Amino acid sequence: MEHYVIIEKLCSCAKREGLDQITIFDDKSKAKGAADKQLAHMQGSFCGKHEFDVTEVDDHFVIGMLGGCDCSSSAKH
Structure with a gap:
């Protein structure tokens, strides 16, 4: 089963960094770890x-x- 980490809305900071809106994992615990790391x-x-x-x-x-x-x-962060 696939587990997704989804960034609900890509703000300008996320777009500037080129983050993917959806990342797919085969393991739920790896998805949770990746979500927590991305959040931090x-x-x-x-x-x-x-x-x-x-x-x-x-x-x-x-x-x-x-x-x-x-x-x-267009805002500079």
Whole structure:
């Protein structure tokens, strides 16, 4: 069974870094580990205008944005 790590919305920081919106894993624990690692990276190195969290949905892991995204694609971070 495949397990996905999904970035719900690619903000300008995620786009700038070229992150994939969906990453596929064959093992649920590896997907969870990758989601947690990606979350830590996004929380620690993005612009800081918003926070993210990970939610498990049907054996997949969705990285969602808490609140709205008010950074623009032209903003310098």
